Amino acid sequence: MAVKKYVLITGFPVLIFFTLLTAVNLDIFFLKEQKKLFMPKGIFYQVFGQFRHDIAALFYIKSDEYYHRGTEHRFDEKHPGGNKCVEESGEPAQEKSVNILEENNGDIFFKISRALQEHRLVHLEKTERAEVIPWFFFSSEVDPEFIAAYTVGSFWLATRMQKPDEALIFLKKGARYNPRAWQIFEQIGSIYFMAKNDYQKSLSYFKRAYELMSGENQAALIDKKRVLIFLAASAERLNKYEQSLLYNEALLALVPEDEAAKAKIDSLREKIEKGF
Amino acid sequence: MGVVFLIAMNLVRELFRKKDVYVLVIFLVILLIYFSGTVFFGLSDIYRYMKEIGLAMVFLFSVLISVSFGSKLMIEEQREKTIYPLLAKPITRLEVLCGKLLGGIFVSWSCFSIFFALFLSLNFFKHESVSGMLYLQLYYFGLLMFLMLNSMAIWLSMYFTFSTTVTLSYIIYFLMLWFGQSLRGFLYNFSFLGQVIYYLLPHFEFFYLRRRVIHSCEPLPLWVITAITAYAGIYTLVMLLSAHLRFRKRWL
The missing domain is CATH 1.25.40.10 (Tetratricopeptide repeat domain)
Known part of the structure; x- marks a missing residue:
């Protein structure tokens, strides 16, 4: 019983370790296959594998x-000003958000989620x-x-x-x-x-x-x-x-x-x- | 009411007896200091990325504590059999449940407040100017979110084991946070049933004002705050009552 418990306790981390090791090795194998001249190194590369893309x-x-x-x-979503941002179209940002809020009048959840989002078509100063x-x-x-x-x-x-x-x-x-x-x-x-x-x-x-x-x-x-x-x-x-x-x-x-x-x-x- | 408060305060004391919160505080401080000191290509006066990462950490750490704490409240009492002496006292099952929920909420709020205060103090040192009203709204919505998250965790713990409750709570929380907005379009394809599911799911994405704070948007209008407060209140009440219905009939 004690052995079974020990195997269960240690087995799980060991399994995770070997899975990660295999994933990293597979990643490196594919990189070598692609004949990459410079092998990226670093913690992100080791931890995330292909998921890093x-x-x-x-x-x-x-x-x-x-x-x-x-x-x-x-x-x-259709914006009244098309794809133009506010500084190009010259329209006030608030006017656009009001138009968006007028859609789906009866649905309070829709209204709330729209009000929480930002609809200004402006760029950074x-x-x-x-x-x-x-x-x-x-x-x-x-x-x-x-x-x-x-x-x-x-x-x-x-x-x-x-x-x-x-x-x-x-x-x-x-x-x-x-x-x-x-x-x-x-x-x-x-x-x-x-x-x-x-x-x-x-x-x-x-x-x-x-x-x-x-x-x-x-x-x-x-x-x-x-x-x-x-x-x-x-x-x-x-x-x-x-x-x-x-x-x-x-x-x-x-x-x-x-x-x-x-x-x-x-x-x-x-x-x-x-x-x- | 006094009994409920007493149970809740005992749970808050338990939070500070355990080491989890201290570890997370240290980790948060290290992360915030590291990110605030990072210079990108010799450019100064860059704040928003720090707010983004800092607030993500504040919410993530609070959720970690909140879910793990809220999920075990009732399950641990039953597993350790401490529920028997508790119920032997002149106290109803509803009071026990309310006390536990209140304790869980206090614990979450305490963690969130500590993490948020740390984040704010670092922001203050960076001399970043953002409307105080926005930060107040973010904090208030955070409190409401943890109210709902705790009630959901307690409700789930009435039906499932500790590990299942924790897993389900995380899955629901992150799914709603990331895909809550787009879920509407997907579920509405299934006609009436889809709409019912959409309304029944806990919409944690309503409480996440991080993006508004990062980009210094306008503070939310009063009707939105009122609507979301009412939503959180009603949802918590429904969760508590359904958890009570289950707990009342349970053979311990």
Whole structure:
């Protein structure tokens, strides 16, 4: 009897331990299968396993909720101002919430739950915009492979917070964990181009992004177009007109009706002929 | 009434004799200090994430204590057979039940108040400005929520064992908190029966004003406060009466 009790008491924690151990090992096995070059480490990774993707996504969504000052948008909900926020539509926020409350007049529970929710279509004030940043950080900490957290977070840091150096550190951390994510390399290139005016670095990062997006053929046409435009512009700023011409020709091959690319090609050919 | 109060106060004393609450207080303080000191990319003046995490912890820890305490109130008395000397005294079963429920409520309120005070004091040090009325409403709704949660736990404990009661209480609480709003659309697909279930379920999501406080929304209008107070009061009363009906007929 005593042995049975002992087995029961110790058996349960041992079972949980081995289940967790198996889960973690399975996780690592699949990572090796995917030939990930940089194995994420850390407590979140060990504790949550594959579940961390969902937690990271929840944190990422939080940043959107914060940007809209806690307003929860349901898919089936129609707002009088369409998708425009208050500062764009110019309508008072309270007017929208009254309209929503007028629905389902007889149902008190519906009325209460609607009154508890926030229906203002407003964004954070400029001085409050830093409030969204922690959620990108948490998202990347929980799941270092959550690419959107790095790209969107660094966009906020570089453009809204005027902190391009911090954005670059954040992105380079992301690139370490996701060496095949063209989005991260494109974002690094954008920051070097627009915020740091370092065209040499922007050229090399956009090149890497283009290689990755072309190799795996995952990127949409619009993304490829954007990277090619930046590549051509970076080369042109460095007075590498032949290189810029090549990128513009690639762009024209991708989007044959692009008039801006045609004009740019003409102007570059002219510059090359004149010996600039 | 004096007897009911006496039973309730004994339970509050039991809370402070046990170590659970102290452990959670220390854990909460460590978490709050850690999160308030975190700097993200050299940015200062970021408060909302701390309010989000801090309030989540305040509610979570209070619910942990509340459910585990509320679920064992009647079951433990019967298991330990201390219910017999209690009922041998000039005291009715309803008074015992009321005393236990009141004790459970006092315990939950005490925990919630301690955790909430800790959270508020740290917020005060961060010099964060939020309408006092919002915090007052959040606190008041928290008290109402624990009133309902305790009555539900006691009612469930009349039918189930301790572990089942605790599990069911957590499941109902978290399901309603996370999916309470969207549950309406789902249950209304089942016509009248769905509507009845929707109204019978304890709507804990009504009491959760965390998001309004985090984003400094307008304080709630009086009609909402009155409606939710009435809802919590009626629900608690119904739970208490149905628990009494069960307890009155039970062969101990």
